[in-house]
Amino acid sequence: VSRGQAGKPPGGPVPSCPPSGTKLFTSTVHCTAVLEGFERLRQDGLLCDVSLLPGDGEESFPVHRAMMASSSDYFKAMFTGGMKEQDLTQIKLHGVSGMGLRQIIDFVYTAKLSLSMESLHETLEAASFLQVLPVLDFCTEFLISETTLENCVEVGRIANTYHLAAVDRFVDGFILRNFGALSQTAGFLRLPAERLERALASDSLKRCTELQLFRATCRWLRHSGSRMRQAARLMSRIRFPLMSPQELLHEVQTKTFPRFSPGCHNLAFWRASNYQMLPPMQPVLQSERTRIRSDATHLLALGGVLRQQLLVSKELRLYDERTRLWRCLAPMEAPRYQHGIAVVGNFLFVVGGQSNYDTKGKTAVDTVFRYDPRYNRWAQVAPLNEKRTFFHLSALNGRLYAVGGRNAAGELATVECYDPSSNEWTYVARMAEPHYGHAGTVYGNLMYISGGITHDTFQKELLCYDPESDRWTQRAPMSTVRGLHCMCTVRDRLYVIGGNHFRGASDYADVLSCEFYSPAADNWTSAAPMLRGQSDVGVAVFQ
Known part of the structure; x- marks a missing residue:
């Protein structure tokens, strides 16, 4: 038999291949095969180079140093850090029981772990001592899945003993x-x-x-x-x-x-x-002891007019974000339209407005109601000094401010402040001109009022009220006149949305444009326009 020249196969020259890119191949079964191979070696007692002894007995567990060091920071430090155990063939583990050590070794060689409430303590003790983190994760998952009304106190004690933060949080919940x-x-x-x-x-x-x-x-x-x-x-x-x-x-x-x-x-x-x-x-008087137990914020809608029947509603509805449905709460004591709403101390205040559909504001009222979400109840508090509708209401520094509006006597420039501690409304600095159909919002410790109607003329001005000095000042006007629009604060921007204005002598046109105001820069920037006109509606910033 001819062996041929070294490095060359018999029968002729090596065939040449054109150059090509490198390809990487990965086996999906190799890791499992390696584990199974080491497990067979352990079961047969082959190539094992150290025996582990639990602290509570003399049973010996022959293992491979490399396997244990690759799965446990404890053994890695022991076998590579110059400790005396590095050269020993038998090592006594005083902090680990026989059952716990067997559980850890079985997991290292098979990637499988069998758990029960009976074996849990010793498994956790061994995994914590030997720093086998995947076993701790499995124990965490097991405890959470097995928690019941009968054992939750014990599960919490285990979580505290072994510093299982995820289990501890679950038990609290x-x-x-x-x-x-x-x-x-x-x-x-x-x-x-x-x-x-x-x-x-x-x-x-x-x-x-x-x-x-x-x-x-x-x-x-x-x-x-x-x-x-x-x-x-x-x-x-x-x-x-x-x-x-x-x-x-x-x-x-x-x-x-x-x-x-x-x-x-x-x-x-x-x-x-x-x-x-x-x-x-x-x-x-709100404090931690008076606050209702709730970790959720809810969106409320109340009053308004049913356009087709021109009936004013007294419904109070809550939006349930979990079910995405609206549900009814205790209705208001009287229908309300063009009213003001604000929250102080987690109480909802409904101020002024009118009980009948009347675009001229001749049926304005001065009544004020307060809703208590704890008991789903309404109570009447001190009335306004003046009847008003088509006005703005803001909550600022624990007080309510009712700004402008109109009533049977005409347009209003007056501003009233409600102090819950005295249950009284008092007048504060009035605006230079009457406004109704305007919108407002609060930013910092200031109240901002935009647009509205003055002497039958739509406005684009922006007014700012400082309760500390009790003064009104003008800020940069909007780019578009508008009334019956919405205004809200989102982070450091004040948005105005929708509304309408006169297109002719008596013809109204929707304002689709939206813009936001920067208090720091005192300027306005255009935002994306609305898809369709919206006037005389509410707006809320939710979550």
């Missing part, structure tokens, strides 16, 4: 979503004080009244005499002002609370009673 049911279980009495306090302080704690939270806290405190020192801290998280006067008197004042927390009882009860006895002042 689980407790908030299920607090009412959990408070009736025996496990609730084992809830750590810190986690209970976090729940009681949260705005996301829903479907529980403050009275239910108070009763649950009392039950937790009664479970052990040593817990009484926690009473003041926990009771400070109960929002007593949100209870009814009857609940305060019969449940809080005369029963168990004084015995639990004599130091804070009188102060808490006095604050809650004071809040309940001063309904008009509640918007300015």
Whole structure:
């Protein structure tokens, strides 16, 4: 047999190939094959170069240093960092049990992990000690999937012990979503004080009244005499002002609370009673203890006119972003159209307007109503000094400002300010000229008014009111005259949207253009126009 010349195959010269680009090939099965190969070597005891011994026994686990070092920062440091274990053939791991070590080794060689609540503790202990992060991730996923009303307190304890932040957050959320049911279980009495306090302080704690939270806290405190020192801290998280006067008197004042927390009882009860006895002042008495428990912002629409029937509505509707549907709340006490709306202290104020469809403003009213979202109730507060409709209402620094408008006597230049603490309207600096059909917004500590109608003439001016100096100043005018338009603040821009103006002697034309004002530069910039005309509508900046 001829062997041929070295480097050349028998039978002739090497065929030449034209040059081409380089191609990369990747195997999708090689990694699995390598793992399976190492697992067979381990099972057969081949090429193993170190044996690991758990701290609680003498069982020996032969393994490959390279495999363990590639999967664990602990072993990588041990085998490559010059430690004495680098040259040992047997290593005792005092912080790891036999079951935990077996779980870790099985995962390193198979990428699979079998978990149960019985094996979880030792697996977590071993994974934390040996710094095998994928196993910690699997344990996190397992705990979250297995959390129930019966074991959530224990799951929280495990999360705290092994610093599993994701599990800890999940347990907090689980407790908030299920607090009412959990408070009736025996496990609730084992809830750590810190986690209970976090729940009681949260705005996301829903479907529980403050009275239910108070009763649950009392039950937790009664479970052990040593817990009484926690009473003041926990009771400070109960929002007593949100209870009814009857609940305060019969449940809080005369029963168990004084015995639990004599130091804070009188102060808490006095604050809650004071809040309940001063309904008009509640918007300015708002604090963490008076704020309704909610982590969501809602869009409301109220009043207006049904164009086809020319009927004025008294409906109050809430937009549910989750279902994308509108649902009805308690209706206003009277229909309203061309009214002003604003929020102070999470109370909704509806001011002025008219109850009948009347484009001349001759049926303007002076009544003011306040909506309380906690109880879905309306209350009447002090009326305006003047009836007004087609005006602007702003909330600024905890007060309401009603600007201009019109009534049966004609156009208005007057401006009124409502102070909830005194339940009174007082006049402040009036505008130089009357305006109605104008729009407004707040930026910083200033109120801006744009456009509108003065002496039957549409305007494009921009006015600025400073409540500190009680003065009006003119700013750069809009590029287009408009009235019955919208205005809102988005970050550092003031937008004007839509509206209409006169096209002829008595013919109205929609204004499709939109523009925004920069207070810092005192100038206007055009924005994208509307697709169709919109006048006499509302606008809100939502999320």
